[in-house]
Structures are given as structure tokens and as C-alpha cells.
Amino acid sequence: MNFLEAVMHYEFLQKALLTSIMVGIICGVIGCFIILRGMALMGDAISHAVLPGVALSYFLGINFFFGAVFTGVLTAIGIGYISQNSRIKNDSSIGIMFTAAFALGIVLITLMKSSTDLYHILFGNVLAVRPSDMWMTLIIGVIVLTSVYLFYKELLVTSFDETMAQAYGLPTKLIHYFLMTLLTMVTVASLQTVGIVLVVAMLITPAATAYLLTNRLSFMLFISSGFGSISAVLGLYISYKANLASGATIVLVATGLFIITLIFSPKHGVLRKLINSRKKRVSYS
Amino acid sequence: MGTSISVDQLHVSYYGKEAVRDVSFSIMPGSLVGIIGPNGAGKSTLLKSILGLIPSDKGTVKVQGGEVKLARKKLAYVPQRSNIDWDFPISVIDTALIGTYPKLRMFRRPKKSDKQLAMECLEKVGMSEFKNRQIGELSGGQQQRVFLARALAQQAEIFFLDEPFVGIDISSEETIIKILKELRDQGKTILVVHHDLSKANDYFQQLILLNQELVKFGNVDEVMTPETISRAYQGQLSFLKELVVSS
Structure with missing residues (x-):
């Protein structure tokens, strides 16, 4: 049975495919703002900081969305507090807070004596997506995309020139934490697909690939979510065919697309730069 | 006519160090004012404090007779060139268009008239033919002119420019100062952080x-x-002494 037939035939594959595509799109969109604000490390931190929230939600028997968003945002606030109120620099305070949250998460989960759950949360298991997970991803997707659409102007100006944004009265801190909340939600949505450890790749790699291809933010958002979902579909296909870990395969496909773009991008590619500098040298000789 | 900006006994500290100490002055509308002083004199800090970006320890700042908060939409700020990410994926026209954002309501996109305004402002600074370029592809002087266009699009009453003439070509500098003088003649207030004493006389x-x-x-x-x-x-x-004496 080929992949297409299998998708038609098996519901679990359909769900996996749909969820992965949605994750590719929303990670691609939020990822653009993350890399333009120079917050790649923050993306990594928040995605890890979701773990204790997931564990707590299991304890309390509530949907893990709430716990995850709670600890994710709490960590973002903690990082902000330490770097603004002490001499500790931002990257160090990120390092302290997210490892602490992650460690707490691991301790909580081992208390529950369920190592399979831990493995799935850390590395994803897209083929085991339940209908409820799929719906949650869809709802998160709608919230994230609507927010970006509605606040596009504010997100653009705070990412590009925060001082001007502040000067004309935008609540830049609030917008920062709002973006962190969206980031946490995206992480939660990606738990099943690529897992906590690799979410950051889905945030940064497709966005960075798009960044090499365009000089306009609006195009970048579309290209980035395009690369995100192509990576998701292709990765899922390869992992199904070759029986590989799906999350990791998706990430490797995204990385492959990035490397190809890095070399061949017509505007910012390595090859282009090489040709340009050679042309200069020839014209001078 | 009331004062445009009045600063009274202002004290500001930056990262715990006192950067501006007991500064008072007041400026009338229709003035083009230079802020000069040696490195570390607190010029940018003063500017940012007037804009309400850095809290003051003591003293008051009044803009058009009231609190800065109430006048925010009437202020335009042109940052130091070194504070901008020139690799940001944005074109010249979209940069100028940001100038119309402060007057737009939440959830609203720039309309056709806003785009027209941005384009007119680019024409004023002589950058309209570059409108589709990415901002990093421009020379320093062109970049500064685009940011001036953005400030013009804000249709502000008071303009703040932080070191606008650093590292730019002479013709851009002339264009910018010409526009600033026009704004002054229209009754606007312009504050410019500047460190080249030799031209302070003319500007x-x-x-x-x-x-x-x-x-x-x-x-x-x-x-x-x-x-x-x-x-x-x-x-x-x-050598400054000689410079000033000879001029």
C-alpha cells in the first residue's frame, strides 16, 4: 500500500497529516516574529518550560493546555524579571529559568512513574494523535492566526523599532508577553507532532529559510508556513515509509530545505555571494 | 502661544548612574534646537526622558503644557541609525508607512490615503524611486532620509532626531537640514542630538x-x-577652542 492509499485508508494517518500541517503553519508564522526579534533562545526556553505544566495537568486531571500555558508564561515572566532587575544578562537568565522548569517537569513526571508519557511529550508521537488533540491544535491554530492578523501592525512595529512603538504609546511589554503566550500555545499544539525538545526547530528553521528568500515580512510569513507544512508532510511520509521517529524526521526535512536554500537562495544564498565576489574580482583584473 | 516643551529640574539616571542632573529649559514652537555636548553627556538620555521612554528621578517634563502621555501622537522620533536592524525584511515604502501607524486605530490597516501620504513623504526626502528596495540596500544617508520620511508621515508637532548626521553623505545632510528648517518655519518644534560642533552655528x-x-x-x-x-x-x-574662535 503506498502512502496516499494508506492516508485514505487509515484515520490515524489523516489526523496525523492534518495536525502536522497545522503545526507547520502556526510554527512558521510565530517563528518569523521569534527570529526577527532575536528570541530564538527564548523560543527554546518557553517550549521546555511547558513540561511541568503538562505534568501538573495530568495530576489535576485537567486538559494539559491550561497547565502548559500557565508554566510557559510564568517562566517568560520570570526570565524578564531576572534580566531586568539584576545584573544577570538575558541569555543567562533564560538558561537558569528554563532548565529549572524543565527539571521540575521531569521530576514531576517520574513521580507519576510513567516513562512512556515522558518520552512522547519530549519527542512527539504524531501517529498517536487523538481527535481531541487534533481539535485542540485546530483551535490554537485559529487563535494564533487570527491574533497575528489582527495585531499585525503592532507586531511589525514592535519587532522592527521598539523605541518608536514605545514613543507613540504602544504597550510594548504587554505585546511581548502576548507573543510569549502565543508561543506557549504553539508549543502545546506541537507537543504531539514533534515534541517539546524539537519544537524550536519548527519555529526557527522554516522562518530562517523564508528569511533567506524574501525582503518582506508579509511574504516571509507565508513562505515560512509553507516550508513548515511541506516539512511536516514530507517528514511524515518518510517516517512512515522508513519507519523512523516522525518528529525527528520532520525536523531533518526542514533542515534539509534550509541548507538547500542557504546555498541556492537567489538573494541571500552562499552561491550568489560567491559569484558576486568573483565577478567583482574579474572586473578589477 | 504656549511653550512646546518645558523641562523643569529634571534628574534622570540610567542603569543606576545619574546621567542627567538638574536640567531646566523651555522651548517655543517654531524652534530648531540642537542638543550638544561631549560623549556620555546624557544627550540621548535627555531625549528619551522627554519622550517618556526613561522614567525620571525628579523634575517635570511638559509637552504642549501637559503631560507627555497626552501628547504622544504629536511626537515623532528618529532613532540613531545604529539602533535599527537593517536586515529586517521591510521595504522603503513600508518603513515610511509605519509613520501612519500611530494615528491608526487598533485592528485597522493603512488605507490608500495613508499610502499616498507615505509616498509624498518619500518624495519630499528624494527617496521615492527607491520605494521597493529593502532598507539594508541603501546608503547611510538614504537610510536616514527614509526615517525622516517616516517621521514626516506621522504629521507630528514635535520632532526628535538622535544623531541624524552621523556617517551620512553631505547631500543627504543638506536635504535633511533643509526639511528640518521648513518644519521649523511651519511652526513645528525640532530637537536634534548632534555632536559636530562645527556646523551647529549654521543648523x-x-x-x-x-x-x-x-x-x-x-x-x-x-x-x-x-x-x-x-x-x-x-x-x-x-582644538575646539581654536575652531570656535576662528568661526
Whole structure:
């Protein structure tokens, strides 16, 4: 049975495919703002900081969305507090807070004596997506995309020139934490697909690939979510065919697309730069 | 007519260090004022404090007779060129268009008339033919002109420029100063952080000479005397004396 037939035939594959595509799109969109604000490390931190929230939600028997968003945002606030109120620099305070949250998460989960759950949360298991997970991803997707659409102007100006944004009265801190909340939600949505450890790749790699291809933010958002979902579909296909870990395969496909773009991008590619500098040298000789 | 900006006994500290100490002055509408002083004199800090970006320890700042908060939409700020990410994926026209954002309501996109305004402002600074370029592809002077266009699109009453003439070509500098003088003649207030003393005479009517404390505020000819300048620079630049004397 080929992949297409299998998708038609098996519901679990359909769900996996749909969820992965949605994750590719929303990670691609939020990822653009993350890399333009120079917050790649923050993306990594928040995605890890979701773990204790997931564990707590299991304890309390509530949907893990709430716990995850709670600890994710709490960590973002903690990082902000330490770097603004002490001499500790931002990257160090990120390092302290997210490892602490992650460690707490691991301790909580081992208390529950369920190592399979831990493995799935850390590395994803897209083929085991339940209908409820799929719906949650869809709802998160709608919230994230609507927010970006509605606040596009504010997100653009705070990412590009925060001082001007502040000067004309935008609540830049609030917008920062709002973006962190969206980031946490995206992480939660990606738990099943690529897992906590690799979410950051889905945030940064497709966005960075798009960044090499365009000089306009609006195009970048579309290209980035395009690369995100192509990576998701292709990765899922390869992992199904070759029986590989799906999350990791998706990430490797995204990385492959990035490397190809890095070399061949017509505007910012390595090859282009090489040709340009050679042309200069020839014209001078 | 009331004052445009009045600063009274302002103290500001930056990362726990006192950067601006007991500064008072007031500026009328229709003035083009230079803020000069040696490195670390607190020029940018003063500017940011007037804009309400850095809280003050003591003293008051009034813009058009009221709190800065109430006048935010009437202020335009042109940042130092080094504070901008020139690789940001944005075109020249979209950069100018940001100038229309402060007047747009939440959830609203720029309309056709806003785009027209942005385009007119680009024409004013002579950058309309570059409208689709990415901002990093421009020269320093062109970049500065685009940011001036953005400030013009804000249709503000008070303009703040932080070191606009650093590292730019002479024709851009002339274009910018010409536009600033036009704004002054229209009754706007313009504050420019500037560190090239040699041109302060030609560019500004009034100067704020700063070295943490206010050394002198007044008309250019009152401020640009060898004694006051050397008091501000405290012998940091001995050739300045000769420069000022000869000019």
C-alpha cells in the first residue's frame, strides 16, 4: 500500500497529516516574529518550560493546555524579571529559568512513574494523535492566526523599532508577553507532532529559510508556513515509509530545505555571494 | 502661544548612574534646537526622558503644557541609525508607512490615503524611486532620509532626531537640514542630538549644551563661546577652542 492509499485508508494517518500541517503553519508564522526579534533562545526556553505544566495537568486531571500555558508564561515572566532587575544578562537568565522548569517537569513526571508519557511529550508521537488533540491544535491554530492578523501592525512595529512603538504609546511589554503566550500555545499544539525538545526547530528553521528568500515580512510569513507544512508532510511520509521517529524526521526535512536554500537562495544564498565576489574580482583584473 | 516643551529640574539616571542632573529649559514652537555636548553627556538620555521612554528621578517634563502621555501622537522620533536592524525584511515604502501607524486605530490597516501620504513623504526626502528596495540596500544617508520620511508621515508637532548626521553623505545632510528648517518655519518644534560642533552655528537657532548638567541653554551665539564650550568639554578637545574662535 503506498502512502496516499494508506492516508485514505487509515484515520490515524489523516489526523496525523492534518495536525502536522497545522503545526507547520502556526510554527512558521510565530517563528518569523521569534527570529526577527532575536528570541530564538527564548523560543527554546518557553517550549521546555511547558513540561511541568503538562505534568501538573495530568495530576489535576485537567486538559494539559491550561497547565502548559500557565508554566510557559510564568517562566517568560520570570526570565524578564531576572534580566531586568539584576545584573544577570538575558541569555543567562533564560538558561537558569528554563532548565529549572524543565527539571521540575521531569521530576514531576517520574513521580507519576510513567516513562512512556515522558518520552512522547519530549519527542512527539504524531501517529498517536487523538481527535481531541487534533481539535485542540485546530483551535490554537485559529487563535494564533487570527491574533497575528489582527495585531499585525503592532507586531511589525514592535519587532522592527521598539523605541518608536514605545514613543507613540504602544504597550510594548504587554505585546511581548502576548507573543510569549502565543508561543506557549504553539508549543502545546506541537507537543504531539514533534515534541517539546524539537519544537524550536519548527519555529526557527522554516522562518530562517523564508528569511533567506524574501525582503518582506508579509511574504516571509507565508513562505515560512509553507516550508513548515511541506516539512511536516514530507517528514511524515518518510517516517512512515522508513519507519523512523516522525518528529525527528520532520525536523531533518526542514533542515534539509534550509541548507538547500542557504546555498541556492537567489538573494541571500552562499552561491550568489560567491559569484558576486568573483565577478567583482574579474572586473578589477 | 504656549511653550512646546518645558523641562523643569529634571534628574534622570540610567542603569543606576545619574546621567542627567538638574536640567531646566523651555522651548517655543517654531524652534530648531540642537542638543550638544561631549560623549556620555546624557544627550540621548535627555531625549528619551522627554519622550517618556526613561522614567525620571525628579523634575517635570511638559509637552504642549501637559503631560507627555497626552501628547504622544504629536511626537515623532528618529532613532540613531545604529539602533535599527537593517536586515529586517521591510521595504522603503513600508518603513515610511509605519509613520501612519500611530494615528491608526487598533485592528485597522493603512488605507490608500495613508499610502499616498507615505509616498509624498518619500518624495519630499528624494527617496521615492527607491520605494521597493529593502532598507539594508541603501546608503547611510538614504537610510536616514527614509526615517525622516517616516517621521514626516506621522504629521507630528514635535520632532526628535538622535544623531541624524552621523556617517551620512553631505547631500543627504543638506536635504535633511533643509526639511528640518521648513518644519521649523511651519511652526513645528525640532530637537536634534548632534555632536559636530562645527556646523551647529549654521543648523540651529538655539542650543542646549549638556554635560550631565545643563551648561548653557540659549541662542547659538550665546552658547558657542570658547568659555562655555570648554566648560562643557572640560579640555577634552583642546582644538575646539581654536575652531570656535576662528568661526
